[in-house]
Amino acid sequence: EAQVTQNPRYLITVTGKKLTVTCSQNMNHEYMSWYRQDPGLGLRQIYYSMNVEVTDKGDVPEGYKVSRKEKRNFPLILESPSPNQTSLYFCASSLTGFSNEKLFFGSGTQLSVL
Amino acid sequence: GQNIDQPTEMTATEGAIVQINCTYQTSGFNGLFWYQQHAGEAPTFLSYNVLDGLEEKGRFSSFLSRSKGYSYLLLKELQMKDSASYLCVSGNTPLVFGKGTRLSVIA
Numbered sequence: 001e002a003q004v005t006q007n008p009r010y011l012i013t014v015t016g017k018k019l020t021v022t023c024s025q026n027m028n029h030e031y032m033s034w035y036r037q038d039p040g041l042g043l044r045q046i047y048y049s050m051n052v053e054v055t056d057k058g059d060v061p062e063g064y065k066v067s068r069k070e071k072r073n074f075p076l077i078l079e080s081p082s083p084n085q086t087s088l089y090f091c092a093s094s095l096t097g098f099s100n101e102k103l104f105f106g107s108g109t110q111l112s113v114l
Numbered sequence: 115g116q117n118i119d120q121p122t123e124m125t126a127t128e129g130a131i132v133q134i135n136c137t138y139q140t141s142g143f144n145g146l147f148w149y150q151q152h153a154g155e156a157p158t159f160l161s162y163n164v165l166d167g168l169e170e171k172g173r174f175s176s177f178l179s180r181s182k183g184y185s186y187l188l189l190k191e192l193q194m195k196d197s198a199s200y201l202c203v204s205g206n207t208p209l210v211f212g213k214g215t216r217l218s219v220i221a
Binding site for chain 2: 040041042043044045048058059088090098099100102103104105106107108110
């Protein structure tokens with residue numbers, strides 16, 4: 001089944017403790033992206049990747065890192081999480097990243113930073 | 115600037131028809147998407163319009179007017195499971211997301 005797999009689904013952590021949210025897609029998509037969703041603000045892009053070893057900042061990249069060493073995986077790293085990074089996170093992918101392509105989303109990660 | 119406006123909340127009755135409007139001001143426009151998102155779940159693709167006019171897909175239809183910067187999503191024969199947020203998304207690079215319209219379907 002074609003899908004984007006994101007883990008974990010829920011995560012509670014404390015300020016400053018490094019964490020990684022994994023994202024993997026099995027559709028051979030070139031484009032992958034991370035979003036955060038906060039009440040009243042909608043989806044905001046954190047980072048995106050057009051292909052392996054190519055990553056770029058989105059609208060809200062501060063406090064986040066990503067890597068794209070393999071086509072299928074695009075982990076999101078929070079080196080030193082802070083409470084303002086408490087949010088619902090989504091990974092998404094599309095075939096090539098052209099703006100007319102639909103996105104396939106992972107099931108989301110609800111992160112709470114205490 | 116890039117901006118998408120859509121109503122925050124709407125309520126409609128089961129079996130009825132509801133229209134969710136979206137206006138956009140974006141540069142480099144390349145079509146408009148609608149996504150459905152149930153609470154706490156991932157958005158899922160509903161429709162994509164790049165040309166003016168109405169596109170029908172079962173109970174859901176989407177309309178686009180590029181000259182007016184306007185789109186709407188029409189949901190017919192509403193069901194309780196249609197209670198969700200509906201996101202209007204402009205097909206720019208990068209994509210521009212509206213904040214979503216939360217639709218409540220009541221009996």
